[in-house]
Amino acid sequence: MVRITLQEKLYSRETVEMSLYRIAGKCSGEIRSTPEGWEVELHPLDKGPTDEECAHAFRTELVDQSLREQIGAKTEHVKTLILSNAFSKTTLIPQDECASTPT
Amino acid sequence: MNALLPQLNRAFKPVEEFGTEGRYSLLPFNFSPADSQTRDWYVVANLCGDYAVITRTDLERLVDGRLDPNEDTYRLLRRKQILYDNLTRCTPTLLSAKYRTRAQQLANFTGLFMFVVTLRCNHVCPYCQVSRVSEDRDAFDMTEEMASRAVEFTFKTPSPSVKIEFQGGETMLNFPLIQFIVERAKEENRKWNKNLQFVIATNLSVATGEILDYCAEEDILISTSLDGPADLHNSNRPKRGNNSYELTIEGITRAREKIGFHRVGALMTTTERSLGRVRDIVDTYVEHGFHSIFLRPLSPFGDAVKTRAFDKYDAQKWIEFYKEGVEYILEINRGGYPLTEAYSSIILTKILTNQATRFVNLQSPAGIGIAGIIFNYDGDVYASDEGRMAAERGDKTFRLGNVIANSYEEIMLSDNLLNPLVASLPEAAPMCSECAFLPYCGADPDYHHATQRDFLGHKAFSGFCTKNTEVFRYLIGKIEAGGEDAEIMRAWLR
Numbered sequence: 001m002v003r004i005t006l007q008e009k010l011y012s013r014e015t016v017e018m019s020l021y022r023i024a025g026k027c028s029g030e031i032r033s034t035p036e037g038w039e040v041e042l043h044p045l046d047k048g049p050t051d052e053e054c055a056h057a058f059r060t061e062l063v064d065q066s067l068r069e070q071i072g073a074k075t076e077h078v079k080t081l082i083l084s085n086a087f088s089k090t091t092l093i094p095q096d097e098c099a100s101t102p103t
Numbered sequence: 104m105n106a107l108l109p110q111l112n113r114a115f116k117p118v119e120e121f122g123t124e125g126r127y128s129l130l131p132f133n134f135s136p137a138d139s140q141t142r143d144w145y146v147v148a149n150l151c152g153d154y155a156v157i158t159r160t161d162l163e164r165l166v167d168g169r170l171d172p173n174e175d176t177y178r179l180l181r182r183k184q185i186l187y188d189n190l191t192r193c194t195p196t197l198l199s200a201k202y203r204t205r206a207q208q209l210a211n212f213t214g215l216f217m218f219v220v221t222l223r224c225n226h227v228c229p230y231c232q233v234s235r236v237s238e239d240r241d242a243f244d245m246t247e248e249m250a251s252r253a254v255e256f257t258f259k260t261p262s263p264s265v266k267i268e269f270q271g272g273e274t275m276l277n278f279p280l281i282q283f284i285v286e287r288a289k290e291e292n293r294k295w296n297k298n299l300q301f302v303i304a305t306n307l308s309v310a311t312g313e314i315l316d317y318c319a320e321e322d323i324l325i326s327t328s329l330d331g332p333a334d335l336h337n338s339n340r341p342k343r344g345n346n347s348y349e350l351t352i353e354g355i356t357r358a359r360e361k362i363g364f365h366r367v368g369a370l371m372t373t374t375e376r377s378l379g380r381v382r383d384i385v386d387t388y389v390e391h392g393f394h395s396i397f398l399r400p401l402s403p404f405g406d407a408v409k410t411r412a413f414d415k416y417d418a419q420k421w422i423e424f425y426k427e428g429v430e431y432i433l434e435i436n437r438g439g440y441p442l443t444e445a446y447s448s449i450i451l452t453k454i455l456t457n458q459a460t461r462f463v464n465l466q467s468p469a470g471i472g473i474a475g476i477i478f479n480y481d482g483d484v485y486a487s488d489e490g491r492m493a494a495e496r497g498d499k500t501f502r503l504g505n506v507i508a509n510s511y512e513e514i515m516l517s518d519n520l521l522n523p524l525v526a527s528l529p530e531a532a533p534m535c536s537e538c539a540f541l542p543y544c545g546a547d548p549d550y551h552h553a554t555q556r557d558f559l560g561h562k563a564f565s566g567f568c569t570k571n572t573e574v575f576r577y578l579i580g581k582i583e584a585g586g587e588d589a590e591i592m593r594a595w596l597r
Contacts, residue, residue: 021533025563060142064134068537070166071129078195079131082150085199086206 002051004058006038011062015069016040019061027054127170127181127188130198134162135539138576145539146579147185151201152454152542155183156583201457205542208459211262215463215475217488218253218284219270220245221277222480222495225308226347228340244277249482252506254287256478259511264298268326270477270488275309278317285321302326306340306347307354315361325358327351329369329391331377331384339374355391369393373401378420381428389440397445398428400570418566422573429577436591448595450578453543456596463487465571467529469546472503472520482506484514486523489549501549523548526558534562540575 006016013031016038020029026049032039042054049057130149137144137156145162148154157165161176165186170177172188180186187194222243257265267288269281285301292299301323318325329351330336336348358367369391371377371384381398388396400421425446432444449462463470471486478484482505485491490501501523504514514520527546529535535544550567551560562568582589 018533018537021561022563024561064142067163067166068134071132071134074129074166075131078128079150082131082195082198082202085196086202 001044002042002055004040004042004055005034005036006040006062008033008037011038011066012069013038015062015065018068019058019065022061022065023054023057026057029058127168127172127177127186129166129186130184130194132185133537133539133541135572137579139573146576147180147183148539148542149184149198150542151184151198151205151457153183153185154454154539154579155179155185156579204457205459208461209468209473211260211264212473213260213476214262214264214461215266215268216253216257216260217268217270217475217477218245218250219272219478219480219491220250220274220280220284222272223276224271224273225276226273226306226340226342243272243480245280245478245480245482247280247283249478249506250280250284251287252482253478254284254291256484256506256511256514257288258291258295258297262297264300265292266300266302268302268304270304272480273309274303274305275307275314278314282317285323300324305354306351307358308342308347308350310354310358312357312361315358318358319362323362325362325367327355327358327367327369328372329355329387329393330371330374331380332387335376335380335383336387338376339372352391364392368395370397371399373399373421373424378424381424382431385428385431385435385442389435389442394441395443395445395448396428396432398425399446400425418569418573421570422577425574426577433588433591437587441594443595446574447578447592448597450543450574451582451592451595452597454575454578455582455593458597460597464547464550465543465545467541467545468524469527469548471501471523471548472515473524476503478506482508484509486520487549489553493549493553498553500552523552523558527551527560532559532562534568538572540572543575544571 016031020031020040023029025045027042027044029043030041032041040058042051042058044051044054048054132147132149134145134147136142137146143159144156145159146154146156147162147165157176157180161170164170165176165180170180170186172178177186181188181191184194184198257267265288267284269284271277274281281303288299288301301321302325303318303323304326307325307327317323328340330339333348336351337345340347342350355367355369369388371388377384385396400418429444429447432442435442449460449465452458452460453465461474463474466474471490475487476484477486477488477491479491479494483491483494484503484506485494486501486503493500494502501519503509503517503520506514527548529541529544529546532546535541535546538544546559547567548558548560551557551565554566555561555564560567578592581592
């Protein structure tokens with residue numbers, strides 16, 4: 001078993017949970033909110049990786065998940081625009097504008 | 104002359120409007136490691152599957168807004184519609200149009216209708232996913248009444264193209280019913296004028312001259328099973344007399360003579376015995392003049408589960424088998440013999456074009472029911488071939504109703520269809536929704552139900568996910584490496 005503490009202001013609960021979900025084939029985990037931040041307890045599966053390998057896999061996923069969260073936040077608006085336009089036969093979006101100016 | 108200038112000025116925006124000034128916006132995209140072992144290179148792909156392979160550092164710079172408009176990576180990502188700037192302000196609108204194009208076949212709804220005309224069979228294959236019964240039991244034949252109702256059901260689809268595929272058992276043991284269905288379907292189609300196609304899946308062992316003449320007259324395609332060289336085929340497909348291979352090859356030859364060389368196709372099934380013999384299998388296809396081979400994995404259904412044939416090799420072993428096979432197929436192509444690997448062809452079409460494919464197992468929403476549907480020999484309707492295989496083992500999760508007892512609306516709005524479709528949608532699933540390969544992949548609720556008792560399935564434990572992710576990585580790697588192999592693979596696009 002290995003325990004990792006993360007600052008809550010750096011990682012959302014969703015990011016931590018998704019990271020655990022992604023490495024479920026290697027280890028199981030638990031998340032607790034403590035005064036120091038998120039405390040994550042990792043348990044390698046039987047005949048699975050070592051504690052260190054589990055911790056490495058978790059940290060790697062955590063960084064990727066954090067990046068995914070940033071991309072999601074930055075593209076949410078344009079994604080909604082693209083999908084609504086894709087399935088719409090209306091002319092809600094003025095054709096001369098084509099799309100919003102990059103911000 | 105001067106009087107025209109204000110009008111011209113209104114027609115053109117100021118020069119500064121066209122500069123990028125280092126400002127760009129991200130378009131929605133997902134990323135995944137480009138190989139399973141390292142995190143140095145990543146595949147980034149937008150909603151429509153336009154992709155680029157970039158370094159980890161560039162991925163972070165991209166997200167942080169630190170890419171320079173003058174660098175190659177910036178231009179690559181702009182061209183691939185991962186980012187847009189003042190020069191490419193129409194990109195979101197273009198992506199909408201592309202997304203709509205990719206999704207348009209959903210509106211056509213079901214195009215493939217499989218009729219199990221009999222469950223009787225003259226083979227006793229241990230991996231058989233249909234759980235055949237002996238060939239002398241008439242209780243396992245579809246009746247004309249069921250067939251007629253199934254034909255009426257078929258033509259309720261809005262799809263302009265309808266493919267009727269005859270499945271078994273050994274279909275030709277009930278050939279009179281095939282003739283009945285072909286005639287009923289053609290009669291019904293006079294009202295609808297759809298593009299109607301027939302395929303018979305058969306081992307060809309009982310295909311008489313009269314049967315093949317009928318297929319030729321009615322423009323029916325033949326799909327048979329060829330698992331590899333004689334020893335492998337006969338051990339995979341045991342039959343009294345141990346002559347399944349000889350009968351198949353003889354049947355292929357006669358069928359080609361009667362109905363046309365390219366109207367006879369073959370499919371192989373991978374078993375534990377096949378592993379390590381992919382070159383022999385490919386050689387058999389070349390020897391008999393085929394220009395396409397489908398390196399299929401064994402599915403976890405029917406007798407494949409009962410005999411544990413499915414468990415005998417895992418996803419990784421199939422991936423090694425598949426990669427070795429594709430490398431050998433490329434070598435054969437380089438030698439001048441055109442040969443396509445069918446699974447790669449389907450996936451490359453998804454990766455490199457904006458064209459949707461009709462391959463049922465790589466659809467989102469899942470292809471069950473809405474891409475293909477199956478009428479069993481007893482009139483029961485299933486969402487997929489795999490669903491009816493599971494039913495033969497007592498699991499009727501994917502039974503949608505009965506063609507005699509239920510209406511089209513009752514069957515197509517059945518909870519047994521809608522629940523797995525909703526529960527398995529990849530765009531809303533953990534791991535899938537953030538995977539770079541999402542636009543090329545799909546949902547397979549019957550696979551995940553069979554292996555995890557869950558329509559969605561946890562992808563960290565999913566053989567479906569492992570196999571497909573590795574295939575996507577491998578094919579993208581081959582295309583990115585360029586050269587003759589990439590050119591050959593581009594010729595495989597559908």
